[in-house]
Amino acid sequence: MSEMTSIKTGKRPEEVSRSPSEWIRQNLFSNIPNTILTIIFGIFTLYAIRGILGFVLSGERRWEAVATNMRLLMAQGYPANQFVRVWFTLGCLMVLTGLSLAIWSGKGRLSVKKISNWVMSTGLGLAVFAALAPISASSRLGWVIAGALLIAGGLGLWQRAKNKTTETLHTIPTVPFSFGFLGILVLSLWVVPFGHYAFTNGELVAETGRTVAMSTKLPFTVMWLLLVGTYCLTNLVRESLPIAQAKACLVGLWLLSPFILNWIVLRDPDFDYGHIVSTDIPLAALFIFVGGGILFMLAKPSLGEIGRLTAIALLIFGVFNWVAAFFGWYPMLQKVRISFVLLALAALIAPNFAADRKTRLKFVTGWAILILISHWLITAVNSPSTLELQGPTYLGGFSLTLFVAILTLLLSFPLGVLLALGRTSSMPIARVLCTGYIESIRGVPLITILFFFSNILPLFLPQGMEIAELAAIVTGYTLFSAAYLAENVRGGLQSVMRGQYEAADAIGLTTSQRTGFIVLPQALRVSIPPLVGQAIGVFKETSLVAIIGAYDILRIANNVVPAQTEFLGVKREGLLLVSVIYFIVAFSMSKYSQRLEERVGLGER
Amino acid sequence: MSTEAANTNRADMIVCENVDKWYGDFQALKDVSATIAEQEVVVVLGPSGSGKSTLIRCINRLEAHQQGTIIVDGVELTNDLRNIEKIRSEVGMVFQQFNLFPHLSVIDNVTLAPKWVRKMPKAAAEKKAEELLEMVGIPEQAEKYPGQLSGGQQQRVAIARALAMEPRIMLFDEPTSALDPEMIKEVLDVMKDLAHGGMTMMVVTHEMGFAREVADRIIFMESGEIVEVGTPEHFFTNPTEDRTKLFLSQIL
Numbered sequence: 123m124s125e126m127t128s129i130k131t132g133k134r135p136e137e138v139s140r141s142p143s144e145w146i147r148q149n150l151f152s153n154i155p156n157t158i159l160t161i162i163f164g165i166f167t168l169y170a171i172r173g174i175l176g177f178v179l180s181g182e183r184r185w186e187a188v189a190t191n192m193r194l195l196m197a198q199g200y201p202a203n204q205f206v207r208v209w210f211t212l213g214c215l216m217v218l219t220g221l222s223l224a225i226w227s228g229k230g231r232l233s234v235k236k237i238s239n240w241v242m243s244t245g246l247g248l249a250v251f252a253a254l255a256p257i258s259a260s261s262r263l264g265w266v267i268a269g270a271l272l273i274a275g276g277l278g279l280w281q282r283a284k285n286k287t288t289e290t291l292h293t294i295p296t297v298p299f300s301f302g303f304l305g306i307l308v309l310s311l312w313v314v315p316f317g318h319y320a321f322t323n324g325e326l327v328a329e330t331g332r333t334v335a336m337s338t339k340l341p342f343t344v345m346w347l348l349l350v351g352t353y354c355l356t357n358l359v360r361e362s363l364p365i366a367q368a369k370a371c372l373v374g375l376w377l378l379s380p381f382i383l384n385w386i387v388l389r390d391p392d393f394d395y396g397h398i399v400s401t402d403i404p405l406a407a408l409f410i411f412v413g414g415g416i417l418f419m420l421a422k423p424s425l426g427e428i429g430r431l432t433a434i435a436l437l438i439f440g441v442f443n444w445v446a447a448f449f450g451w452y453p454m455l456q457k458v459r460i461s462f463v464l465l466a467l468a469a470l471i472a473p474n475f476a477a478d479r480k481t482r483l484k485f486v487t488g489w490a491i492l493i494l495i496s497h498w499l500i501t502a503v504n505s506p507s508t509l510e511l512q513g514p515t516y517l518g519g520f521s522l523t524l525f526v527a528i529l530t531l532l533l534s535f536p537l538g539v540l541l542a543l544g545r546t547s548s549m550p551i552a553r554v555l556c557t558g559y560i561e562s563i564r565g566v567p568l569i570t571i572l573f574f575f576s577n578i579l580p581l582f583l584p585q586g587m588e589i590a591e592l593a594a595i596v597t598g599y600t601l602f603s604a605a606y607l608a609e610n611v612r613g614g615l616q617s618v619m620r621g622q623y624e625a626a627d628a629i630g631l632t633t634s635q636r637t638g639f640i641v642l643p644q645a646l647r648v649s650i651p652p653l654v655g656q657a658i659g660v661f662k663e664t665s666l667v668a669i670i671g672a673y674d675i676l677r678i679a680n681n682v683v684p685a686q687t688e689f690l691g692v693k694r695e696g697l698l699l700v701s702v703i704y705f706i707v708a709f710s711m712s713k714y715s716q717r718l719e720e721r722v723g724l725g726e727r
Numbered sequence: 728m729s730t731e732a733a734n735t736n737r738a739d740m741i742v743c744e745n746v747d748k749w750y751g752d753f754q755a756l757k758d759v760s761a762t763i764a765e766q767e768v769v770v771v772l773g774p775s776g777s778g779k780s781t782l783i784r785c786i787n788r789l790e791a792h793q794q795g796t797i798i799v800d801g802v803e804l805t806n807d808l809r810n811i812e813k814i815r816s817e818v819g820m821v822f823q824q825f826n827l828f829p830h831l832s833v834i835d836n837v838t839l840a841p842k843w844v845r846k847m848p849k850a851a852a853e854k855k856a857e858e859l860l861e862m863v864g865i866p867e868q869a870e871k872y873p874g875q876l877s878g879g880q881q882q883r884v885a886i887a888r889a890l891a892m893e894p895r896i897m898l899f900d901e902p903t904s905a906l907d908p909e910m911i912k913e914v915l916d917v918m919k920d921l922a923h924g925g926m927t928m929m930v931v932t933h934e935m936g937f938a939r940e941v942a943d944r945i946i947f948m949e950s951g952e953i954v955e956v957g958t959p960e961h962f963f964t965n966p967t968e969d970r971t972k973l974f975l976s977q978i979l
Contacts, residue, residue, distance in 0.1 A: 476846075477846040622826060625826035628787055628818075628822075629891075630815040630844040639831075640828055
């Protein structure tokens with residue numbers, strides 16, 4: 123009867139929430155085989171945890187080797203007097219994060235029950251730790267008490283959440299919660315005696331009873347303040363901001379930030395201002411005004427077929443310049459060659475902006491910004507760095523890992539999409555070229571490509587053209603990873619129904635509009651799982667750059683730290699730390715992709 | 728208005744002359760010739776595999792014919808890309824499987840082509856889209872995604888999407904064949920409104936009631952050939968060809 127009424131009123135019956143003890147009984151001890159499985163697996167888990175804890179806490183472990191070398195592991199050999207650049211970079215990212223969180227107004231809310239679950243799990247973890255770890259009885263008691271307190275706190279939260287009925291009391295907003303959590307972590311740097319380890323004038327300083335050094339806790343506190351401060355300030359003025367433009371600006375800044383922070387801030391290029399005034403600025407101006415003029419003409423609505431022909435002619439010319447440079451037929455600056463290719467690509471998409479004067483001017487403005495940024499970056503990459511370095515690259519350790527991974531992904535993604543489109547296109551030349559490229563790259567090991575780009579490539583380049591070591595690595599790795607991404611995207615492209623192409627054709631979209639608005643969005647959505655798999659692969663395989671002489675975090679942990687006289691042969695601690703760091707990043711990417719899949723599944727139901 | 732217009736001399740919107748089309752060795756269209764005048768509603772009937780879908784898909788060049796000429800609104804269909812784009816923006820098409828864009832909301836589905844092909848400002852395109860959704864009877868669904876709508880609603884969105892380009896001709900390729908019976912009427916009603924509003928329409932359908940009520944002329948096809956052409960009265964009451972009689976005896 124009650125079911126009948128609930129159907130009539132259309133109200134969904136309340137889900138009965140189970141207490142933890144009920145959950146355990148229903149899921150772990152529901153029947154005899156399940157109970158046996160739980161017990162066997164439980165014993166195995168406890169045994170494994172005990173083994174790991176024994177390893178980690180053993181008196182033979184020298185964790186101070188990792189603690190002392192933390193800066194080396196994160197940013198190897200970056201000159202200490204310039205280290206503020208590293209913090210500046212991190213600070214910029216914090217400001218961007220704070221801005222983005224406020225502008226996109228993270229409305230996500232965490233349920234209090236989930237938080238109470240986390241607290242209880244942590245408490246349980248501490249209790250298990252106390253029971254199994256080889257530690258003294260007094261500290262064991264301390265850990266047990268801490269664990270019990272956490273479990274009690276979690277249970278209390280859980281009970282409170284159960285009694286609340288309204289949504290707002292059930293949940294708390296995610297962003298402030300995360301800020302608070304990070305705040306506690308930062309605060310712990312000031313109060314918890316993690317110990318102070320450092321090399322001071324080559325001497326190992328190890329003061330166990332202290333908190334960490336000022337040079338660690340102060341910058342981290344500043345980072346936290348920047349993040350929270352930007353978020354709060356932006357929230358205050360959010361109402362009066364043009365949100366759509368702010369979002370577009372932020373996306374642009376995020377895409378540019380790796381390039382700018384890397385090559386301008388961290389690398390600190392030594393610009394040759396005489397050359398800039400005499401050559402670089404006139405060149406940029408020439409491309410902006412003459413190129414912009416050509417594009418403005420090409421975007422004329424009445425132009426028709428001549429526009430396409432001009433664009434194709436430009437593309438052939440742009441590609442031919444690279445061939446000519448390869449064989450040394452005539453000299454042309456690398457920057458000019460890149461600009462011609464960009465101009466050709468812009469000319470190809472020009473018909474999409476063939477409308478009123480305003481749209482065409484917007485298009486030309488976009489072109490001017492593109493030229494400014496690309497010329498500035500090319501100049502920066504090709505200027506020598508002012509840093510006095512020990513290693514071959516100015517980046518090292520985890521920062522190298524991150525930068526190579528992020529840049530490679532950012533660059534190889536559009537390239538991979540283009541390759542996939544080329545391979546599936548109906549134009550035979552594009553298809554043959556893209557297929558040939560993908561297959562030949564996939565047939566060559568990554569290491570070969572990295573060797574090629576760091577050692578052999580400079581021999582082929584025309585005289586006077588420098589290619590920074592890091593640029594060589596990223597270029598090679600990008601070309602490699604693009605081939606794999608292309609195959610993932612191609613899988614997605616094949617999943618788009620024929621009817622979608624027909625519908626797009628029937629409403630009169632051009633081929634490029636059809637690709638950009640209809641086919642690619644659907645194809646990329648389907649490709650998210652393999653694309654993220656590839657992204658995780660790219661991140662982890664950055665460790666191969668060690669083979670061509672760069673010092674990434676793994677190489678430092680495996681080769682550099684164990685070679686220090688103070689920590690001769692101390693390897694396992696560093697390797698364990700490196701695996702944990704790799705795991706955290708890869709796992710976050712995986713989690714993020716799951717959320718992304720949920721979000722874009724919206725339209726499909 | 729429609730009857731009044733039928734008496735005046737109207738321009739030819741679609742002219743097919745001796746059109747042949749092969750899929751590999753299979754000839755899907757055999758020497759098809761037909762002319763459709765402005766504001767005329769023509770229903771194409773025939774057993775499955777008779778080439779009726781192929782014929783209307785040739786008219787906006789979703790399929791290319793190999794011989795003969797097709798002239799739509801004075802423009803001949805050749806391999807010239809510009810002609811094809813011009814014709815496609817004049818000809819709206821509605822598919823059996825709706826083919827809405829699942830990643831775009833209803834309003835975005837409708838405004839996409841006006842914004843990017845007609846270069847219409849966003850606000851104007853959205854206003855137009857709202858009017859069209861009002862016309863097809865689902866103004867409240869604008870922000871939803873196609874996957875959240877019923878089949879009948881999806882097909883009405885598809886009609887609105889085609890109309891948003893302000894086409895001079897509408898092609899319907901079995902628009903009700905994939906619908907549940909109770910949703911067929913809502914789609915047919917929209918199509919009737921369109922026909923009464925003076926749209927030139929070419930409809931492939933199995934809905935005999937619609938054909939009898941709305942069509943100015945009926946084209947009957949079998950095995951890639953046009954067997955018989957005539958008014959609904961002639962076709963349903965007094966067909967001349969044996970193949971037409973056989974077909975009618977099977978479905979009626």
